[in-house]
Amino acid sequence: MALIRMVAMKVVHGGAWSLRHGRFSAAQRAQTIRAFSSLVSPPSKAVVYENHGSPDAVTRVIELPPVEVKENQVCVKMLAVPINPSDINRIEGVYPVRPQVPAVGGYEGVGEVYSVGSAVKDLSPGDWVIPSPPSFGTWQTYIVKEQDVWHKINKDSPMEYAATITVNPLTALRMLEDFTTLNSGDSIVQNGATSIVGQCIIQLARFRGIHSINIIRDRPGLDEVQEKLKALGADEVFTESQLEVKNVKGLLSSIPEPALGFNCVGGNAASLVLKFLRMGGTMVTYGGMSKKPITVSTSSFIFKDLSLKGFWLQKWLTSDKAKECRSMIDYLLCLAREGKLKYEMELVPFDNFHTALDKALGKLGSQPKQVIKF
């Protein structure tokens, strides 16, 4: 991990190198290279933060020195990495599981094998790989990690989808599978339907013949958003204000009441998901974009027998179920290659990282997912 690399460097050189300067002196670098075996990575340009805080204030792009590529390790030249909300929360220090500072940002991404250690048989330079399960520190140009970390993917995969396939699409896939048995003809309800997870849920549900009821914020350009979601396969799209009616279920035409709902907003938008659910239904919370809590009546639990649960991919990835993670990723990437799984992204050159970060932070209004291209 990049963190380990940085900390190790500090120890080797008695603290002479520091993130503040961002590079070795020429003499230090020569000394470092001599200390290692013949195979070393190129220096790595990385987005690092030494303290938690607002990402635009605490992150800097610096060059990290080369590191040894040991016999079981693989050096990967990163191609593209997304800026996910959880990446931002880790930098802010509000995410419960995060690397110790100083740290390199990022958690997922796609890269190309640059060099391999002498004992590595299954990967070769030129292969496309993703860290699977994802791991910290993907926001840099070269990463050296054990070969087991890397999952070789089909090089025909669109780069931006390969870079983003785990955190959001896998969340959508698992949430559709892990909470209740859905059969063709059933339905689900979700808020935050324009999020990438939301868009994936619409499409993955549709492949299974499952109807989706989608709740979105009232916003300018509403018609266009509704059309986009319907083009992805959404059956119903409502704004929160359209649901200010006594009986939301009366708005459904031929769709059955959903047994499963997804909430990534909280507040009123979560209450609307609960209203749509059928007796005995389950709402899964996986985000809280409104920063408002979820409020539930007593009778929803007792008489409507609703269950409320949460989903956190990072925890799921540590469970037994995660053994299947790589085959799920292959499935999702296959859908992406075939154009059956789509979501909006903006590819941004690494030089413009801080502009992309500002967009991801919402400083420039609603923006597509920002994906850094190295």
Place this chain on the structure above:
Amino acid sequence: MALIRMVAMKVVHGGAWSLRHGRFSAAQRAQTIRAFSSLVSPPSKAVVYENHGSPDAVTRVIELPPVEVKENQVCVKMLAVPINPSDINRIEGVYPVRPQVPAVGGYEGVGEVYSVGSAVKDLSPGDWVIPSPPSFGTWQTYIVKEQDVWHKINKDSPMEYAATITVNPLTALRMLEDFTTLNSGDSIVQNGATSIVGQCIIQLARFRGIHSINIIRDRPGLDEVQEKLKALGADEVFTESQLEVKNVKGLLSSIPEPALGFNCVGGNAASLVLKFLRMGGTMVTYGGMSKKPITVSTSSFIFKDLSLKGFWLQKWLTSDKAKECRSMIDYLLCLAREGKLKYEMELVPFDNFHTALDKALGKLGSQPKQVIKF
């Protein structure tokens, strides 16, 4: 069922009998008795309501005419019946499953077999029985129902416990069993700990070696209440204001963090249960005494992986699991006979029904469970 009896009467007599008058004319009664087989019940004094509304306004005690006891039926002279909050909610019309009006109040109770139909072999006059599963219309002196409705119990059972053994103690038993596997040494947390369900949970948990953390309202006579609960087996008893601290778990000495919590209050008292729960824990809501909803943070679901569910005995009694209902009742009554399951009740003569009702409605401050003795 009493309801069927009343409706049937109306049909037989072309509507001449009505709840408004509360009795047959002498001629009508003679006609009725002639129309039936030789075995009929005595007239039944019953608490009835013709419309939903405030129980003290809409209930009246009237005499219902005798009814036939058919070959598979049993006539039971009721001995004692409780006034439960759900009985009140049914009369108010706010309970989702309730008898059609006009109706006789009540849902559980204990009685003595008065007479049996010619085909009844397993019950004899003098046996003590309870309707199991419970059914509507127990607030009356004589009930005629199919033999299958009645469960014969040990006559050594204390009458007031036999009358109240299903609605509250069985709820406590099922909630301890049905949501998570608890082992000796584990713990549970609950609010509303002075309720009958709360008291049963403390005792049933203690038999299993399970610690209980109990949350109660701030109230006068607090020390006495805490002592009473500790005498039942409570490990910890806190008032809501005692829990206005940053880290409630710091208040626990040697008790492990609970995996299971019970909420019958809502509002802040529910939030306190959630605070005590350990990662991955479950809170079961079975009541809402504060009439306030339950508010949950997004991170409780995602990062703490809490699950929120509900329990409703009336629904549970219609499930497959309810087959074991009668053996559970026998177990609970056995504990009651041995003095190992205790809770406060006040036995009130039927003549004082409306005073007992006022107490059950909370008009006279905090009162023990009201049990009508016929």
